[in-house]
Amino acid sequence: MEIATRTQALPLSRRSRANLGWRVPMLLTAGVIAVPVLVIVGSLFQGFSPVWEHLLATVLQDYVVNSLLLMLGVGVGTLALGLTSAWLTAMCDFPGRRFFNWALLLPMAIPAYIIAYTYTGILDYAGPVQSALRAQFGWGYGDYYFPAIRSLGGAICMLSLVLYPYVFLLARVAFREQSTAVLEASRSLGKGPWQTLFQVALPMARPAVVAGVSLALMETLADYGTVAYFGVNAFTTGIFRTWYGLGELQTAAQLAAFLLLFVFTLFLLEHYSRRRLRFHHNSARQQPGRIVLEGWRGGLACAIAGFILLAGFLLPALQLGQWALERWGDTDLSAFSRLVGSSFGLAAMAAAACLLIALLLGYGKRLHPGPVENQAARVSAMGYAVPGTVIAVGVLIPFAWLDNRIDGLMREHFDISTGLLLSGTLTALVFAYVVRFLSVSLQTVESGLARIRPSIDESARSLGLRPLAVLRRIHLPMLRGSLATALLLVFVDVLKELPTTLILRPFNFNTLAVRAHELASDERLADAALPALAIVLIGLLPVILMNRTAGAHEPQQN
Amino acid sequence: MSSQLALENVAVAYGSFTAVSGVSLTLESGEIGCLLGPSGCGKTTLLRAIAGFESISAGRISLRGDTISQPGAMLPPERRRVGMVFQDFALFPHLSVARNIAFGLAAMPAAERQQRVAQMLELVSLETYANAYPHELSGGQQQRVALARALAPAPEVLLLDEPFSSLDSELREQLAGEVRELLKRNGVTAILVTHDQHEAFAMADRIALLRQGRVAQLDTPYNLYHNPGSEFVAEFIGQGSILTVSVNEAGELNDGLGMLDMGHRHWQAGETLRLLVRPDDIEYDEHSQLSLVVRGRSFRGAHYLYDLVLPDGQHVPCLAPSHIDVPPGGQLPVRFNLQHVVVFEPDTTPAESATA
Numbered sequence: 083m084e085i086a087t088r089t090q091a092l093p094l095s096r097r098s099r100a101n102l103g104w105r106v107p108m109l110l111t112a113g114v115i116a117v118p119v120l121v122i123v124g125s126l127f128q129g130f131s132p133v134w135e136h137l138l139a140t141v142l143q144d145y146v147v148n149s150l151l152l153m154l155g156v157g158v159g160t161l162a163l164g165l166t167s168a169w170l171t172a173m174c175d176f177p178g179r180r181f182f183n184w185a186l187l188l189p190m191a192i193p194a195y196i197i198a199y200t201y202t203g204i205l206d207y208a209g210p211v212q213s214a215l216r217a218q219f220g221w222g223y224g225d226y227y228f229p230a231i232r233s234l235g236g237a238i239c240m241l242s243l244v245l246y247p248y249v250f251l252l253a254r255v256a257f258r259e260q261s262t263a264v265l266e267a268s269r270s271l272g273k274g275p276w277q278t279l280f281q282v283a284l285p286m287a288r289p290a291v292v293a294g295v296s297l298a299l300m301e302t303l304a305d306y307g308t309v310a311y312f313g314v315n316a317f318t319t320g321i322f323r324t325w326y327g328l329g330e331l332q333t334a335a336q337l338a339a340f341l342l343l344f345v346f347t348l349f350l351l352e353h354y355s356r357r358r359l360r361f362h363h364n365s366a367r368q369q370p371g372r373i374v375l376e377g378w379r380g381g382l383a384c385a386i387a388g389f390i391l392l393a394g395f396l397l398p399a400l401q402l403g404q405w406a407l408e409r410w411g412d413t414d415l416s417a418f419s420r421l422v423g424s425s426f427g428l429a430a431m432a433a434a435a436c437l438l439i440a441l442l443l444g445y446g447k448r449l450h451p452g453p454v455e456n457q458a459a460r461v462s463a464m465g466y467a468v469p470g471t472v473i474a475v476g477v478l479i480p481f482a483w484l485d486n487r488i489d490g491l492m493r494e495h496f497d498i499s500t501g502l503l504l505s506g507t508l509t510a511l512v513f514a515y516v517v518r519f520l521s522v523s524l525q526t527v528e529s530g531l532a533r534i535r536p537s538i539d540e541s542a543r544s545l546g547l548r549p550l551a552v553l554r555r556i557h558l559p560m561l562r563g564s565l566a567t568a569l570l571l572v573f574v575d576v577l578k579e580l581p582t583t584l585i586l587r588p589f590n591f592n593t594l595a596v597r598a599h600e601l602a603s604d605e606r607l608a609d610a611a612l613p614a615l616a617i618v619l620i621g622l623l624p625v626i627l628m629n630r631t632a633g634a635h636e637p638q639q640n
Numbered sequence: 641m642s643s644q645l646a647l648e649n650v651a652v653a654y655g656s657f658t659a660v661s662g663v664s665l666t667l668e669s670g671e672i673g674c675l676l677g678p679s680g681c682g683k684t685t686l687l688r689a690i691a692g693f694e695s696i697s698a699g700r701i702s703l704r705g706d707t708i709s710q711p712g713a714m715l716p717p718e719r720r721r722v723g724m725v726f727q728d729f730a731l732f733p734h735l736s737v738a739r740n741i742a743f744g745l746a747a748m749p750a751a752e753r754q755q756r757v758a759q760m761l762e763l764v765s766l767e768t769y770a771n772a773y774p775h776e777l778s779g780g781q782q783q784r785v786a787l788a789r790a791l792a793p794a795p796e797v798l799l800l801d802e803p804f805s806s807l808d809s810e811l812r813e814q815l816a817g818e819v820r821e822l823l824k825r826n827g828v829t830a831i832l833v834t835h836d837q838h839e840a841f842a843m844a845d846r847i848a849l850l851r852q853g854r855v856a857q858l859d860t861p862y863n864l865y866h867n868p869g870s871e872f873v874a875e876f877i878g879q880g881s882i883l884t885v886s887v888n889e890a891g892e893l894n895d896g897l898g899m900l901d902m903g904h905r906h907w908q909a910g911e912t913l914r915l916l917v918r919p920d921d922i923e924y925d926e927h928s929q930l931s932l933v934v935r936g937r938s939f940r941g942a943h944y945l946y947d948l949v950l951p952d953g954q955h956v957p958c959l960a961p962s963h964i965d966v967p968p969g970g971q972l973p974v975r976f977n978l979q980h981v982v983v984f985e986p987d988t989t990p991a992e993s994a995t996a
Contacts, residue, residue, distance in 0.1 A: 535730060537726040537728055538732065540726065541732075541790075543692070544717045544718070544723060545723075545789070545793065546719075546746065547718050548716070560734050
């Protein structure tokens, strides 16, 4: 045993210094991650270029009105689809309920831009539906009315079909957690089952539903692929056009700032609802019994759920499969595998980067809980609300500035032009992904860490492990599941992400999403099917994962 | 020769809230101490300060003469050689029993480590469970693994944080006795934190009773019960009532019945004192001239605990065999049998006690 002298020179560690070792990197991370959003917000305080006059006179009103209509429509659509499916699977029992309980999440696997061009292929003039109608009734071009899919209404339908699972997921949990006693109290006070639904059950589920709709609307605002393909003038397409068409990066950033304003409103709404969730949560000992739907009612319930599933997943997936098979013979497989390779490599890099940073933030918060650490983590996780287009512009500006400064310095002192070192490289792209998707891995890591009791850490410390060794030998093995989940979720999100990649990708660098978008934009829908199908198949993984974790609770739910 | 563990005037503060202050106590090698007190008294905070999970705001903690905590500086937990058994046991769920126990033995050569693990498993009689995982064990077995894991690196002092609270109540006292026997046999210095005085009595050589972050009394279990230093201690430990009594002209205690005729030189005539009466101080006696009204009673199996009313309206407890069956409102013939008179000055500073 080491015998220390009693007077001084004690091997004691100063608490404050141990703190700083974590605090400094955490703050630096949060600071760097906040840069793109700060750049966008900051652009509002720079001069407005003359282009604004042109924008105001022509398209700005369109952007605002269309974005608002889009939000209104998708809000109504996701509410209708999400609430119906949640109510049926959580509160009722009908033939096939257990199947629909997980299958209704499947539309999450399809990015909105993919479902959009799939339906275009199905529904436009040359598609199978209109062709069949013409053949059946002997109509010719212009003889009949058929709703145009490539319209604002079409975009609303497409986005609703793939975004309703947000409402479904949150509302389902809210319904299941309502206590029988409250619903029975309503019945015993003279309310029928429908009155109970509208006066008690739905209002109690409201915060969850509002949170779900806010998330769906954030995705709506972030969408670029669908509105671009349908030719709808929205903020995201406007930002693209201003940058690529007019070459006005500053103005694009200012447009992005206005888009952020919309997003921020939703962000506040979501947070407010989630806070209220606590008060509405009456931990039910006994879960409510289900309304058993038999006979034609059961058939109707089954048909409604089946229709949602068919429209949101089966039909587009089958169509993609058919196209992919059709073109299989002409497919350049080596080019396709290169495409898969570069997409997967990029997604894996981003997922790993997100995980490392999430571990730094999550573990730092656990070791030294404090307001500074909490804020650092919260700021770093804000990106999930910010549209990819906004982040991309916010990354482009500071990276370009940095490149110019470096280039200038090198020219001045060494007479070497370094050109673009950072912008237009994978570094910029991965950084943008980290900003956008860090919250996904951070949330997963934090909830995993929260399940490990603090006494586990302390017992490892008192058995002789230093903090980093505790992380390595105790937390990482215990967190294996959460870490894998965090990697997978970011991986899939990156794979699906379109606008960020479009703006920031290096020259001639392609991903599955970009390729599918480009081919579809060239009206080569069938050729776009293979990369699209690959995205959908990978997108199924988190849905399966979500169903497995939700399935763990199902036995008690019965 | 310094004590195994010494706390000198220790205080722990969270911001402006002082959880523990002015605590001094020492533990000699092989001694088992206990921090006892109601919830929120600071006992767990103090234990965590000894373990190195809380920093102290004043005073000093030393282990075998080496300072391990002082204001602004502390030896990190992993370098203290302090073992800890956690309330929830905190076994590592991804490691087997043997690897849990081996966890703190990283510095040992493999062969020696294996031997030590086997020895520990034998110590807690879990030889056959070496390869089991924590979730496969019962609560009592998990507790023994936690104990073996904490003892394996031969810590200078073992800390036990409410180690029996997550076990069935029937198991608790039995286990407390077994654990004490095990620690004593191995000469382990230990500190136990509990709010359960029976656990404290079953385990500890000396008990520090804490109140609002301060030591109310540091004593042996026997003295805590029989010589409580304050009304708080008297009320927290065991059962009993505290009566207001006065000293008569002859210097005797008088509670209005004149039954207490012991005198003491410090008592002033006319002085009002507070007298501790334990349930076993009042005995059932069918020949007694004195009967008291039964106000209520609770059945304890072999005994009834009666709540009796004195003529002046004050209450006293009485433990009577349960075949003495007097319903509330009836009269119970009793005799006072105070072997041990404990009185307090009204301001609760301990007065002298006398033995009859």
